[in-house]
Amino acid sequence: MTLPVVHICIATGQNAANLIPLEQYDAREVWILQTPAMRHSAANLAMVLKREGRVVERLDFDDSSPGVMAHRATEIAERLDGRHVILHATGGTKLMVLALRDGLRYVEAGEGRLDILYAETQRQQIDWLGAEARTDAMADVLDLRQMLLVQGYRIEGDNRHAAAQQRAASRADITRDMGDNAGRYGKFFSSLATLASRAAEGASERDRTQAFHYAPGGQSAVLMRKAHDKGLLQWDGEETVTFASQETAQYFAGGWLEEFVLLKLTGGLVRPGRFSSNLRILSVDKNVPNEIDAMVVHRNRALLIECKTGRQTKAQDAIYKLAQLRQQLAGSVGSALYVSAQPVDDNVLQRATEYKVDVLCGADVGRLVPWLKDWLAR
Template identity: 80%
Template sequence: MSLPVLHVCIATGQNAANLIPLEQYDAREVWILQTPAMRQSAANLEMALRREGRTVLRIDFDDSSPATMTQAATAIAERLDGRHVVLHVTGGTKLMVLALRDGLRYVEAGDGRLEILYADTARQQIDWLGAEARTDAMGDQLDLRQMLLVQGYRIDGDSRHAAAQQRAAARAQVTRDMGDNAARYGRFFSSLAVLASRAAESGQERDLTQHFHYPPGGQSAQLMRLAHDKGLLSWDGEETITFADRAVAQYFAGGWLEEFVLLKLTGGLLKPGRFSSNLRVLSGDRNVPNEIDAMVVHRNRALLIECKTGQQGKAQEAIYKLSQLRQLLGGSVASALYISAQPVSEEARNRANEYHVQVLCGEDIGRFVPWLREWLSR
């Protein structure tokens, strides 16, 4: 019985490019070459690869000099006599790749076979080099769990649970009205959020009752009547409102925007297992928690979403945090979207551009689904 094809890859800081072809070609035996600087990255890749029947081996690779790289490549080649080897050259330095290519050519001196592939995530293709050169379309391989694992994180909690879904469904009409008509509400969102925050942060039952400076009118009055009819609050038609409980107050303080995004994500645009909201993840080595309002994975790319109802003074801080999480959780090809119910200042927009974070705010919130469709088509 012939041995399975052996895949040899180099651990890198962008391991999704390693994992994609390994999944696409159903690699059953994988050797991960780890330099001293990439031991943790190799461990992340191994964690993402582990499943029934798959053999994964991590091998130290000394990249301190051309001589040590040549020696390491030769030692690896001696262990592969007679094997069908696929060398992944997506990771590693140019010198490492050259040393491995030259060293592994000894495999073909006997009964072995060597193929070389490069995963081009930007072009969504996998290039095969050698006598039978070809290009394969890159398949949609990675789900949310795999994307996080290969980046060194695991899911600690999210809001896909039934209870959260039921709560969101019960007030979906209110949520959709607020998001779809965000342009019409204007500053009313800020007034409502301030009152809701006071009620949510207080431990006193009496503080569930709050007062506007003036009675809501027009579209805002329609929203208050809808919320009243749904049992979320009581409104006397004038300045006074009473939130049903602290959880409802938290909803109007900002949680509604997260639920708006969740409702749109669950509308059939995405595959199961490719998105989550109110996500809490832990790093594998330090157990440091990170939270993100929503994350989507499509065609091996991640999209991280942060939702804010107002808080103009905190916009730049939130945008900076989102840009950091984009790199940590999604890697170099990930995207980030900042959604705000209130307009974003020019200074904050400039900061978003600097950090490669896209912005939807105010009246643009209703364009979230068209924006998402465009991102999915890229």
Template identity: 30%
Template sequence: MPRHLFVTRHPGALDWAQRHGVQAARVESNLDVATVEPGDVVIGTLPVHLIAELNRRGAHYWHLTMNVPAEWRGRELSADDMEACGARLDEFRVVGTGTRSAAMTTGGAAPLGDNAPTLHLCIASGQTQPNLLPMLMERWDRVVIFASPKMLPEAERLKSMVEVLAQQSGRDGEPIVVDLPGDADYPALKRAVERAVASLRCSFPSHRLVLNVTGGTKLMTLAFTDALRSQARIIYCDTERGVLETIDSPGTAHAPLQPRLIDLDTLLAVQGYKTTRVTRVDSPAFATMKQREALTARLVLRLPTTGTGLQTRRDGDTSWTSYGLAATLHALANAAVESARKDRQRFQPGQETQLLRGGFLDGPSRELLDQLSVHGLLRDPGPAADGRLRLVFADLDAASYLAGGYMEEFALLSVAAVGLPAAHFGANVGLDRLGRREGRKHGEMNELDVALVWRNKLLTLETKAGRALVREAQGTLNKSASLKLSVGGLLATSWIVTNAREADIPSDVLDRADLNSLTRVEIVSGVAQLQRLPERIAEWAGVDLPPGYRTWREIVDDGRDLGTGGAVPATPDTAGDAR
């Protein structure tokens, strides 16, 4: 059982301790440190090296602290004298960091000048980004990566990225990977670190040390911090708060992480991915998006409530009925896309569906179809004389846009409106693993509809047009949550952007999206939320919208160049039972 041991040879100190209820199992004038056990509390005024040994053995030390006037020093103090000097018990912890001599036998170094080269030490972990960010912010000359056996692949990935940084900045010398014991306890880890640092000191005697303790396990963090306290500047990269903290030396102000340290390609590489394709704002495809942004906004914000009286059914499929223009347009466009999925030459631009009894193509619906024709997306739009709705898509790209691609364009245009650097975002981001085996046939591993990196964090936008989210809820939620963690890490944010009406999204879908903090996916739906999508993205990024920013409402209103058309009801001959 832990004991309290009072080490003193002064009667006044014993009287003071009794007066203040300090009870000790043993009072000694001299302490034999070898008799102290873990958990014991030692009280007294011991020299620093004995306190360090007590702490090393797992004991606590309470120092009898007093502010003694110079003229009282050397005389025996009574309990009253001690009260006058403000006597109190302060707990201290002392850590020995090695013997210092001309040969610096256990590490450490004489003070180095400001121009001394820097040896940057870090610990490999599953989260590579916090190890890389400080290297992008601060000066370094060589990098040493410590890694347990399980973390060697991550160490190699970090090493390859550091090599790229070194080449870009003209530094010499490749990063060094140092093995750590995989199943060691704290004392063994600390000894391993001390041996490794002593060896590095011999190889780099003129380098100052900087230690990043963000990576590794908690036990590794403690071992590295204790082993290198006072020998290295110890830092911690807090990506959640966006700051670089200096742990040792204490009192040093933290440095904010610059928001543009990592762009989209770099973040993906940090997570072990490469881009196989991406649509950026400087591409011809984006120029086309800008030309039809008013149409895109109309499809996103107004299509779900346009032509709600339309009821259609595809030929030969009595179980399939579409309600509203949005559902019919998506179905026909998807059918056209499917016709060319395996062979672009088999693309069938013309698609038909039957108008059911009570279903009709109203004026706003016809106006929207006319507008799609004006923009070159449809040819010969509108119903046939026999009560059938026939849409002829201009080409495969037009069909893909109307099958739901307009939602991706809306999301990318919303991101672009925030005014961030082009290298930090893109759409249709094809992903593949870095270092996949060559010589084997394989496609892309996955795709991000829209991705944005700012403040060194990832925001992904998965887009779903119409009722696609309702039909594919589980798969969409699983994909978004999985990509959020694997591609963006713990601090990534994932949104599902859909123009489905909020009332049409079942509550269980919303509950599953918000299941837990790690896999949480936010659903952005409904006209009110979608109109504010650029503002929400700016809020996430922590930036102000640029001067001249135009809202989606303004863009839609300015883009009103629609034609006119009348309602076309279903004919009795072809109408059926809409169920």
């Protein structure tokens, strides 16, 4: 006789660890236990599951004392006689899990069944306890949209639409040149970004014309001629440069590095739907906006990428913000990468190490693909 299955999970700040087994085992009915501190997290998890057509129930779970937890676990068990109960032990405190395990064992005193699973995201496996103990390999089930939604964020806009992809493809050779040879261009990137920023922020067409302190030469002049031939800007070999449009100015002000990352990601490294660039997201409950230069989801882990092209005056602040966003959007198994066309100081590298943010700067920008391949293989 096949018993109707119900999955019971405990809302946690690491919601992805709850969602992964629910997706992997196609849970159709889910009960989410929410402590007073985790009601918001429970709401985010329930939202994702309901959008997928699953039956979801949120149950309050008072965790103020062991006695109260034991009593509540027994109450829940009384509703589950004759059911196959799968308890997700990934969330909650140890005391909560023990109380639930002991309380839900009453299910087996009747005609029900109890199994317990634990999602080990670091090791990419799901462990089962009970009469048939086993370990399953964790399936790659979460996409970019799910990863954000389960943490309470929705996508407001990104560069996945066709127009942005075509625009990036039309100037891909210039973009790759700048990224692959970032070390050769050195401080020229800072000068170019400064002028392009002024042009992008200008109120009139005249503002699209800017002037270097001196005429670019050498490798920088070769780049400028390529950009001129592509119609991205007008340059006659002297100090003056005219950007073709405000959008083009935004590209040279820093957007090119984001496109460089996007071009590498679209080269087949990551599955469609698992990455994007120039992401604009909003928290579901507070409408608080955030921007992410690029984000990748692979094997249920997220990577956030921040791109900088000009002189790094507030690099430590940017790295701190990136580390905070990683924690909010990706949790304990998330990664963060800071990509800078300019070299960064040793104190910035030290701060990045403290916040567990990886850095590719200067000539190392050209190593982006090997770095991504290494991250994907972890």
